[in-house]
């Protein structure tokens with residue numbers, strides 16, 4: 001009957017999609033997608049907790065192929081494991097700068113955040129690549145922020161720290177991403193020139209119902225402020241969550257409440273449309 005047919009078709013579609021995804025997350029397919037520009041830059045707004053003013057956007061990579069989204073976590077992991085994180089970072093840097101240049105003419109205070117894998121930092125001459133890209137697109141370093149995720153590469157800390165110091169000296173801001181989920185949070189705060197700490201959404205999403213989460217978030221805000229860093233909360237989906245963040249003195253927020261990631265042109269048009 002019809003219901004059975006539909007169930008079979010759905011099952012086939014899932015099987016197809018997951019095999020497409022597996023196939024696509026190979027080195028060759030990802031290399032091809034980067035070279036052929038089959039990835040896209042999406043942007044998500046980051047706002048001031050105090051007054052909702054737009055601070056800037058986080059750049060998020062998207063890959064859609066044959067009606068299936070490939071989750072960023074999957075192709076980022078492939079990139080890191082197969083030597084493609086350098087090309088992917090290069091692609092993301094140029095794509096973000098191209099998208100942000102017109103928006104910056106309209107609003108010169110905007111800051112664009114790009115995700116920077118520690119592995120990319122260690123594999124390439126990141127400082128030279130960033131300076132060249134900023135010059136090419138005519139974007140000041142002060143309009144760029146890098147979000148560096150905590151990882152367990154503690155042995156590479158001195159090298160990572162050195163590059164981040166150089167990058168910071170050129171005027172690019174440094175944010176510690178997924179703060180609190182890794183193994184080296186305190187070491188990162190001690191070693192890196194940290195401008196911003198980004199509280200992971202796993203710590204934010206239940207602060208309205210979980211006292212312990214709320215206490216941890218508040219303590220993280222104090223800790224960051226204590227070393228002169230600002231704090232951005234990720235994954236803000238409700239007005240109650242935002243109100244608690246305001247009480248804690250959290251500086252900025254990002255989340256579905258006031259802006260989902262959208263294709264770059266769309267996100268920027270929504271900004272000027274007064275959203």
Ligand code: C2E
Nearest residue numbers: 060061072073076092115116117235236237254255256261
């Ligand atoms: P992330 O850096 O922690 O990015 C935040 C993730 O949270 C994004 O997932 C975003 O879409 C999602 N998010 C934002 N607000 C909300 C919310 O209110 N609720 C919920 N449930 N989710 C929210 P996305 O885009 O799937 O990216 C996943 C991860 O992939 C990112 O985590 C980042 O680590 C990595 N990634 C994405 N693009 C790039 C890139 O260009 N380069 C690198 N190196 N990594 C990237």
Ligand code: CA
Nearest residue numbers: 058115147177
């Ligand atoms: Ca991020």
Ligand code: CA
Nearest residue numbers: 178200201234
């Ligand atoms: Ca996160």
Ligand code: CA
Nearest residue numbers: 115149177178
């Ligand atoms: Ca992450």
